[in-house]
Amino acid sequence: MSENKKAGKKVLLVYAHQNPSPLDTALKTATEDELSKQGCTVTVSSLYNMDFGPRASGDGITGECCNPELFSNGVGAYDDCREKSLAQEITDEQKKVKEADLVIFQFPLHLFSMPAVLRGWMDKVLTRGFAYKTTESSRVTLLKGKLAISVTRGDHVWNDIKNTDNEDPLAYLWPLPHGVLHLCGFKVLAPQISSPPKLTSEEQQKGMVESWVKRLKTIWIEEPIKPRCTLKLL
């Protein structure tokens, strides 16, 4: 891909570190620097700083809900009422997603999954009617063609499983790339996973940042991962 094709691309970084380690900060800065160098615009949604409210209650709706009896987040009644009464916190996020060519989710693993604040962002922002539609006979992806990737910092438990249990740690990240993002039509790239800062040397951390920057250089032409899986009990 030529420089021209990279230039002008829009990137949304959804950042969910409550207390970033130097490694998390270095990865975030590297993302902004490298992509800016390519001529891209990077917008950051820093969920803790924004005080994003993750609970899937009715607080994402400001006006009248079309069907308050049946209101629920996620796969809910959002499509009925989104035009007129989604809270600005939500529509702002949806606008950023809509404009983005690439969405990067940067978060630490919390007990085998993303933190609640990011889980809540997905429920409230990637709503039916905005991100996808389902009918009795089909699913329609509304965010087709955008790239998505998770930049995930493992924890002790992750590290432990990776080393000793012979389990595929990807199984735990599965609901993110293969459930949510695939449903919305994203082309999902393989996750960028780094080891916990406490278990790595400064030198190793420097290497992790460098390998992420190297990957960013060709991220626009990377092949997405396959969107299907089966789970097999051992």
Added chain:
Amino acid sequence: MSENKKAGKKVLLVYAHQNPSPLDTALKTATEDELSKQGCTVTVSSLYNMDFGPRASGDGITGECCNPELFSNGVGAYDDCREKSLAQEITDEQKKVKEADLVIFQFPLHLFSMPAVLRGWMDKVLTRGFAYKTTESSRVTLLKGKLAISVTRGDHVWNDIKNTDNEDPLAYLWPLPHGVLHLCGFKVLAPQISSPPKLTSEEQQKGMVESWVKRLKTIWIEEPIKPRCTLKLL
């Protein structure tokens, strides 16, 4: 198992429906009724009613944090400071978990996973030092021998996948039973999954409640599911 062995058992129902359908309410009532009939005590943590704050920020700590620089929820510094400064909201939940012989998680699927409020409950309540310990060479489960089960209401997307995609919907629930609960030492029973209320008749819903009640009658002697898996790309 004799009636005597059931009697006196303690059950914690962690309930995460923001806007329960009649089916959700019926399943909850059936749980309470059947287990009370068996002589068990049922405690309900209704997360939306309790206004449980899911965000993994420092609000679970009231006193001084031992290492504020490094504070993080989930696999974090909680073990350092839990004795003296966990918020009462958290210690109350931990007490309920500690006393329980069986923990039931009842929730609707939100985009392939549990709702953020339940995700946050896990991060904040099932902390290192309370629920498990990890060292360089081993993991220690601190809630060993308790039973756990999820009573999950599918959504349109779940239903759709189940019918058309040949994917195993269990893949999406995996981080719950096989990540979090196994880590803590729970004996995890197969999830009880019901179809979305909108896609089922009143008669079918009655059947779903009946089958759950039937299962509850012998739940104390049920075989747990296997705690390992591999994920295979199609």
